[in-house]
Amino acid sequence: MTLQLNESEVRARAINLPAFPRVVNDILETLEDDNATLGALVRFVECDPVITGRIVSVANSAAMGGHTAVELKNVKMAISLIGMSRVREIVLAVSMAEFARKSGISAYYWEHSVAVAITAQELGRFAHVSADYALVAGLLHDIGQLWMARFYPLEFQMVRNAVNVSNRSIVEIEQHYFGIDHCVIGGILAEQWALPASIVAAIRHHHEPTPMLAEKLVGLIHVAEVLSNALDLTSRDENQVSNISEGACAAIGLDWEQDLSVLFGRIEARTEFACKVFR
Amino acid sequence: MKDMAIRLRYLPLSDVTEGMVLGAPLVLPEHGVSTFGLPLGHVLTETNLHQMAVRHAEFVCIQQEDTRSDDERAAEIAASEARVRHIFRSADLSQPLMARLYGAVLAYRGQ
Numbered sequence: 001m002t003l004q005l006n007e008s009e010v011r012a013r014a015i016n017l018p019a020f021p022r023v024v025n026d027i028l029e030t031l032e033d034d035n036a037t038l039g040a041l042v043r044f045v046e047c048d049p050v051i052t053g054r055i056v057s058v059a060n061s062a063a064m065g066g067h068t069a070v071e072l073k074n075v076k077m078a079i080s081l082i083g084m085s086r087v088r089e090i091v092l093a094v095s096m097a098e099f100a101r102k103s104g105i106s107a108y109y110w111e112h113s114v115a116v117a118i119t120a121q122e123l124g125r126f127a128h129v130s131a132d133y134a135l136v137a138g139l140l141h142d143i144g145q146l147w148m149a150r151f152y153p154l155e156f157q158m159v160r161n162a163v164n165v166s167n168r169s170i171v172e173i174e175q176h177y178f179g180i181d182h183c184v185i186g187g188i189l190a191e192q193w194a195l196p197a198s199i200v201a202a203i204r205h206h207h208e209p210t211p212m213l214a215e216k217l218v219g220l221i222h223v224a225e226v227l228s229n230a231l232d233l234t235s236r237d238e239n240q241v242s243n244i245s246e247g248a249c250a251a252i253g254l255d256w257e258q259d260l261s262v263l264f265g266r267i268e269a270r271t272e273f274a275c276k277v278f279r
Numbered sequence: 280m281k282d283m284a285i286r287l288r289y290l291p292l293s294d295v296t297e298g299m300v301l302g303a304p305l306v307l308p309e310h311g312v313s314t315f316g317l318p319l320g321h322v323l324t325e326t327n328l329h330q331m332a333v334r335h336a337e338f339v340c341i342q343q344e345d346t347r348s349d350d351e352r353a354a355e356i357a358a359s360e361a362r363v364r365h366i367f368r369s370a371d372l373s374q375p376l377m378a379r380l381y382g383a384v385l386a387y388r389g390q
Contacts, residue, residue, distance in 0.1 A: 083335070086335050167369065226380070227380075229366065230363075230366060230367070230380060230381075230384045231384065231387075232362060232363075232366055239366050240365075240366055240367070240368060240369055240370075241366055241367050241369075241370050241377075241380070242370055243370070243371075244376060244377060244380060246376050249376065256376070256379035256380050256382070256383045257379055257382075257383070259386075260383050260387065261287075261386070261387050261390060262340075264383075264384075264387045265287070265288075265289030265340065265387075266289060266338065268289060269289040269290055269291050269337070269338030269339075270291070270337050270338055272291040272294075273291035273292060273293065273337045273338060274337070276291065
């Protein structure tokens with residue numbers, strides 16, 4: 001049986017997802033604000049005691065790596081020791097890891113999202129894209145699949161089965177079973193959560209970036225997903241690369257003929273580290 | 280006697296141990312202002328590991344002697360190449376861009 005879902009159905013069901021962490025919007029809004037202070041970041045974070053506890057714990061684990069040292073006891077202390085930009089990144093990742101956990105996300109989905117986010121951050125250096133935008137867009141790029149798995153698990157599983165035996169793209173298969181694909185659903189959710197337009201576009205167009213290449217983040221997330229699969233970052237048997245956009249590669253200024261071993265090494269090591277820390 | 284080959288490895292900080300040798304200079308920002316650095320070839324100490332962790336290093340490039348025999352090295356490279364071919368199983372490698380991406384990954388795995 002196939003479905004014919006539309007935008008209003010996606011929005012209506014999304015109300016039953018856990019609340020999207022407001023701190024993500026707060027941080028993205030203040031990125032360009034030179035007057036944003038340490039106090040503001042602390043205030044955003046301390047609105048949520050669960051997130052605060054996780055951040056302090058992750059900051060400790062990340063900062064100490066198992067070595068004996070002074071324990072970080074609060075967010076201010078974490079900022080003073082490891083710096084505001086790193087804490088901001090931890091806050092974003094932890095907030096979304098919490099959101100993903102409450103949403104019942106699978107380990108594979110989360111690891112893939114982390115891999116794409118790290119790859120996007122590293123490629124973003126070529127394209128001069130904000131590391132925080134790359135992180136959020138990478139972590140959320142497949143959020144439409146989470147919606148599908150949560151509200152229509154049977155049809156979602158049928159899509160997964162078909163992907164493994166078909167030559168058709170995942171987008172075509174999803175459109176067959178759902179009448180809509182995970183990119184469109186993800187874009188609707190990102191709009192509903194009032195995320196910046198560039199992140200909405202990156203989620204919506206990550207499989208077909210050509211119409212939106214004026215927005216660098218779109219090409220970046222497309223290439224990041226392809227490269228994370230090419231590097232086998234999640235080591236899943238079904239990992240595969242089937243297409244890549246020439247325009248997206250050009251938009252981020254990446255030349256595949258140069259020696260990329262340092263870039264690839266960084267991406268692999270950072271992803272392995274992040275998957276351990278942000279479980 | 281043949282000189283032992285050197286391999287560069289990028290390791291997450293959790294896998295880095297005392298005595299490993301840096302394969303590239305290490306530069307870490309401190310509060311976005313000053314930097315903490317160690318030179319290429321530096322032998323890492325327990326104190327260095329702590330210094331890196333506190334500055335939130337995520338990974339380190341280290342150099343290791345390649346102790347594999349020629350046969351072992353060839354077998355590892357062949358297995359890596361087979362995995363890359365599997366990942367690109369549905370890609371059209373006659374497309375120049377796809378061929379370049381495939382070549383870049385293959386070159387990296389062949390190291």
